[in-house]
Amino acid sequence: MSILKDISFKFDTGKTNLVIGQSGSGKSVLTKCIVGLHDVDHGQVLYDGRDMQSMSNRKRKTIFKEIGMLFQGSALFDSMTVEENVIFPLSMFSNMTRDEMRDRANFCLKRVEIFNKNNLYPSETSGGMQKRIAIARAIALNPRYLFCDEPNSGLDPKTAIVIDNLIQDITKEYDMTTVVITHDMNSVLEIGENIMFLYEGENYWQGDRKSIVSTESKAVNDFVYASKFMRDFKKRMV
């Protein structure tokens, strides 16, 4: 059974690229294929022209080092403190001294506005903080590509917007290629610069946050205007 069909899409550098769609549309599978956690049966995943599928594991590792990923559940290592979590990729893949790693970790934590939490364990922090710590860990090695799987799931609307804006700011600041997987319309309207709408495993529509509210596509409209509030809003706009 094929889950994804004929998907061809280019994620732009320096922009927040969104992959949206209903639950079960193949968003998470697509992300796992892109980052190499699943192998694809056909086709190519190109990182600036480098085909990940045809690479040896050793060469893949060089791409992995250029990838930062924010998981839906944060995926922080619960046996490590906040600071140790951020230091971890540095300790594995850099030649920094202990003090340099600590300085870099503190810089990343400050960038995501986490202060004085270095010695806490992830379970001692809130959901929003965990997401920000995970972002700090993801950017510790200055990645070229940042993947965020449902970055604001389980967060209140205010914190969700803070996380969305943080992702967008970091993308511009470090000129990264950021891909955000979401089904949250607030995120779409807040940071959607380059959007791919997945429907039944296919790249059904693409555009930006302005064009998504005015598209004639039924499947996209069913998704965007799923709530009564949005339908009423559309009627008033018309």
Place this chain on the structure above:
Amino acid sequence: MLGGAFSRPDKLKVFWKRCVDEVMNLGVNSMGIVFIISIFMGMVITIQTASNIDSELIPKYTVGFTARQTIVLEFSPTIISLILAGIVGSRISSELGSMRVTEQIDALEIMGVNSKNYLVLPKILGFMFILPFIIIYSMVLGLFGGWVVGMASGIISSADYIYGLQYWFEPFSIFYALIKTVLFAFIIASVSSYYGYYVKGGSLEVGKASTKAVIWSSIAILFVNYLVTQLLLID
């Protein structure tokens, strides 16, 4: 899984630290329960042996001799390993299973870390290193427990018990026990890691994986115990 685990570590310094951590987590933290079990089992083995020898023709030191043979050859290496298969095995399996379902293993992979090598190999090597020490510790405690109960209840004199411990002692029995122990440590750590690492689903599946890890580790220990005994003790 073992193919991926037994490969060159990404960073030796980090790998070494992970091995030391696992020695502490899996071994040193099991010392308490091993202490209690070994002391009491040593006491019971001595009482049982003494109470079953009621012939005047059998010398008293036989109690010490039997306690030593039972503890060194089977109780400490096999029974303690089976108990640790429950304690350490379920710990390894649930730790890795939780990491799998909360995407922590995926996070390692995306960072380019060989997760099997980073997570599994230190557990296997750490436990294979520490279990022989735990078993020697258990042997000493079991024999000490037998001596204590012999003194306290008066069923055997200290001199007879100690003479029995030394009587017809073959150092090969210790070698045999430690060979078994290293194999059991490998079985416990690798079988439990396998079930934990490949968990799919949620917390219910993590629990099921822990149960399976304990069951299959125990069965494998019993089978290997039979094989090793057959190979090493039967001429």
